[in-house]
Every structure is written in C-alpha cells, then in structure tokens.
Amino acid sequence: MLAGDPAKRISFNRCIRNGDLVIVYERHDSMKAVTVAEGSVLQNRFGVFKYSDWIGKPFGSKVFSNKGGFVYLLAPTPELWTLVLSHRTQILYIADISFVVMYLEIVPGCLVLESGTGSGSLTTSLARAVAPAGHVHTFDFHEQRAASARDDFQRTGLSNLVRVGVRDIQGQGFPDDFAGLADAVFLDLPQPWLAIPSAAKMLKQDGTLCSFSPCIEQVQRSCETLRTSFTDIRTFEVLLRTYEVGEGKMERLQENGKGSNGSLPCKRRQCSDGGYVLSSNISSVVAKPCGEARGHTGYLTFARLKCLS
Structure with missing residues (x-):
C-alpha cells in the first residue's frame, strides 16, 4: 500500500x-x-x-x-487485502481485478471514476495502479457502506489516493466536475446502461470504460447503449483454476523389486497384457486442482469512447 x-x-x-x-x-x-x-x-x-x-x-x-x-x-498488499476484507457486498477477486486494471490501461497518474464502491476490493488495486500522482473517485449510493469503505482506505493508507462519495450514479450520473477528465470509468451497477451516457461525458478522448455484470441479459442491454458513444466493445468472462501443492503418495514401477535405495517394499501388479510388474509407493510433492474451484463471477464488458473528429 x-x-x-x-x-x-x-x-x-x-x-x-x-x-x-x-x-x-x-x-x-x-x-x-x-x-x-x-x-x-x-x-x-x-x-x-x-x-x-x-x-x-x-x-x-x-x-x-x-x-x-x-x-x-x-x-x-491489495491482493492480500482482497482476501481478508469485510464483505459488505459481493466483491471482485484477483483474476477479474488484474484483467480490469490491464484492459482499462490504468497507469500511474490516471484519474479513474468507479461506481459502486461496495467492499472496496477493486478500489484498492485501482489506487495502487494510479499512485503516486493519480486519483480514484469512487461512489456508492449507500451512505453507511461508503463510510465503512472510507474507514478501510484510511486503515490501508490509501486515503490520499481515493475519495469516496455518496451518490446514486444510475439516477444522477457522475458529477459534472469530472466532465472530460477521466482516463477510465468502471461500473458495477444493477442497471449500468443508465449510467453509460454520463460515463461517456466524463471520459477523455479515447478513454475506456468497463462494466461488470453477473448476468448476460445485463450485458446485452449495456452493449446496446454503448453503441451510441463507444467503439471496440468486447465482453470477457475470466475463469481461474487454482491448484493445491502438497506432499502426496505416488506409485513407482520397479524392475527388480527394489526402490532407489534398495530397501523400499514392493508389491506385484498385473498389467493389461497379463504380465506383472513390481511397484512401490513413494512420497513426492504433487499439485492437483482444488476441490472447490470458484467458477463464474461475472462478465466484464469493455468499450472505448468514439473519437469525435
């Protein structure tokens, strides 16, 4: 941080x-x-x-x-904070967050607008990406949730990079103070299409937008609205498969009934051709997929503001 x-x-x-x-x-x-x-x-x-x-x-x-x-x-770090923060809402995890930061082209010095703040998982990574001279302005319509997020950013040392506002972006849009100044806009809203016209006014020329939605119907309606002012519209679903690494038992086939040290116990095993081989169990470091893998979290729709000239 x-x-x-x-x-x-x-x-x-x-x-x-x-x-x-x-x-x-x-x-x-x-x-x-x-x-x-x-x-x-x-x-x-x-x-x-x-x-x-x-x-x-x-x-x-x-x-x-x-x-x-x-x-x-x-x-x-933002990665660890995402794993330990208090869940006031459903949050974005590392796979989606890293993709968002990359595809929105967020670099030090950028000005980023976000709605809604939620638990602040993405906001924390956005703040690190724009540091030390950039800024993230994040908005949530829920006053208590915004206050809790503000306290978290103070705890993690990000309060100079993040400003939390209470505002209904779907109904009111982003504040006019940011018109034409934002490098990127991120939307995590139930009806993002209502905020897209305002987001277009906030972006610099060639600025980028991302909308996160859990349902494909939300994506379809958002894309219809995006076509008015945006180009290069793309939707992604990021799936992450985690592996566990630990000690496990592996079977080793032997030709002479002895292990590598000459003393491992062996057993006979019949092969498909009717013959026999000798085998022994040895300890080894193994990697295997986690039994409970997190699947679909949501769809990420990206778009670039059309050039006016």
Whole structure:
C-alpha cells in the first residue's frame, strides 16, 4: 500500500511499527488483518502472540507464540487485502481485478471514476495502479457502506489516493466536475446502461470504460447503449483454476523389486497384457486442482469512447 506521508508508508522495506496494519498469515486459506497495538495480544489456535514482539521486525517475518506455534506477518498488499476484507457486498477477486486494471490501461497518474464502491476490493488495486500522482473517485449510493469503505482506505493508507462519495450514479450520473477528465470509468451497477451516457461525458478522448455484470441479459442491454458513444466493445468472462501443492503418495514401477535405495517394499501388479510388474509407493510433492474451484463471477464488458473528429 501507499500513503501520502513517507514516514507512515506501508512497505516491505521497513519494519513494523505500533499502529500498523498487518496481515497475519496462518496458511493460504487462513489469514486476518490486525492493527498492531503495543501492550495487546493476538490469540489463535497456535497460542498467544504479543504485539510488542512484532514491533521492529520487517514485514514477512515469522513470529512464534507462547506455545511455539508460528504465523507470518505480511504487508497488506491489495491482493492480500482482497482476501481478508469485510464483505459488505459481493466483491471482485484477483483474476477479474488484474484483467480490469490491464484492459482499462490504468497507469500511474490516471484519474479513474468507479461506481459502486461496495467492499472496496477493486478500489484498492485501482489506487495502487494510479499512485503516486493519480486519483480514484469512487461512489456508492449507500451512505453507511461508503463510510465503512472510507474507514478501510484510511486503515490501508490509501486515503490520499481515493475519495469516496455518496451518490446514486444510475439516477444522477457522475458529477459534472469530472466532465472530460477521466482516463477510465468502471461500473458495477444493477442497471449500468443508465449510467453509460454520463460515463461517456466524463471520459477523455479515447478513454475506456468497463462494466461488470453477473448476468448476460445485463450485458446485452449495456452493449446496446454503448453503441451510441463507444467503439471496440468486447465482453470477457475470466475463469481461474487454482491448484493445491502438497506432499502426496505416488506409485513407482520397479524392475527388480527394489526402490532407489534398495530397501523400499514392493508389491506385484498385473498389467493389461497379463504380465506383472513390481511397484512401490513413494512420497513426492504433487499439485492437483482444488476441490472447490470458484467458477463464474461475472462478465466484464469493455468499450472505448468514439473519437469525435
């Protein structure tokens, strides 16, 4: 994460201080965000961890509890924050986020408009992409949700890069203050076609727009509206397949009944041709697809503002 004050900047190159936000990593599917408070402790299944022991250690450190258990202390990158943030709404995950940032051509210095903010998962990555001189203006019609997102951006050190507004973009459109200034617009709305005319007015010449929708009917109606002011309209569905890596048993065929060390137990196994071979089980690092793979999250529709000349 990036913060305006260099002294408070979250970085892999400095040590943890009192008041820092830290991602406590137990394993790939068990992490939580905590704020370091000197004099307090963290209790989990591995024991009791004193925050005072963390202060002064670099991000990435392995720390031990009173029982000898351990966790890792990681910096709150946008990728990790997406995995630990509070879900106030359905969120975008890393596969969709990375595709959005790339295809919207977001680089340092860009001005990006977003609606709606939701849980702030995408907003966090957008802020890193535009840093240090760019800005993200994100809007949500729900006042409490916007306030919670604002608090999260303060915790993660992004408040100088992100401004959260309360506004019904579908009904009111984006504020006129941004007309012709935005490099990119992102819409995550139930009726994005209502906001597309306003988004077109906000974009610079050759600016890009992305609309995220879970249903193909929303995509179809959005594309009809986009044709008025946009070109190069494309829709993508990003599917991610995750693999688990760990120790497993593998069968090794043997010619002489012995393993590589000459002592592994073997067993006979009949082949399809009626002959026999000898085999033994060995331990090895194996990779296999996760049993519960996340499938469809939504459709990403991209478009580029038509040139007026």
